[in-house]
Amino acid sequence: MLSSTLRTAARRSCASRRHVSTKMTAKSSKLASVAVPAPTALPEAKQRALIALYHQAETFITPENLEAEIDEEFIYRPLRHPGGLEREVLLRDLRSDLASRRMLPKVGDGKASMMHSRTQAQAADSYAWSGQKAPRDIRVMNALLGLEDVHKPGLEILEEEEERIQEHIRRDKKQSKRQK
Numbered sequence: 001m002l003s004s005t006l007r008t009a010a011r012r013s014c015a016s017r018r019h020v021s022t023k024m025t026a027k028s029s030k031l032a033s034v035a036v037p038a039p040t041a042l043p044e045a046k047q048r049a050l051i052a053l054y055h056q057a058e059t060f061i062t063p064e065n066l067e068a069e070i071d072e073e074f075i076y077r078p079l080r081h082p083g084g085l086e087r088e089v090l091l092r093d094l095r096s097d098l099a100s101r102r103m104l105p106k107v108g109d110g111k112a113s114m115m116h117s118r119t120q121a122q123a124a125d126s127y128a129w130s131g132q133k134a135p136r137d138i139r140v141m142n143a144l145l146g147l148e149d150v151h152k153p154g155l156e157i158l159e160e161e162e163e164r165i166q167e168h169i170r171r172d173k174k175q176s177k178r179q180k
Contacts, residue, residue, distance in 0.1 A: 051154060
């Protein structure tokens, strides 16, 4: 019993020494210049959620802007399908559209070039007429570029640019102190 306790204690002390010895210490100026990211209390998933929430904050409905949002939704925004005057889509048209969509690439401009004339007329008010990409394509490209929304950085970009951002914050604080 005593020998097993001693062996367990010896293993724990070796493990703790090994853990301590592997920590990097800056002994030279070259190692000191390497930026080690500061540990955060939140996991990456929660950090991403906070960043997304921050980007959405400007569109939140608050008691101050509630009436304006109601007016915008019910008075000023045009109806998407006024009166239901659209032509009924036949099953054979849906099947031919499905077959042509399956042949298209998942991402890219191939969709716009192969659209049927009927689809082009319907899409004239949306993204195809103005030369913009489909919403799905935009989301895919944003994910590939590390953006949360157009021109809004995601977690990876913020982590990469943290040092530069902190430097800008310090410089702005110094300038504001000088101006006072």
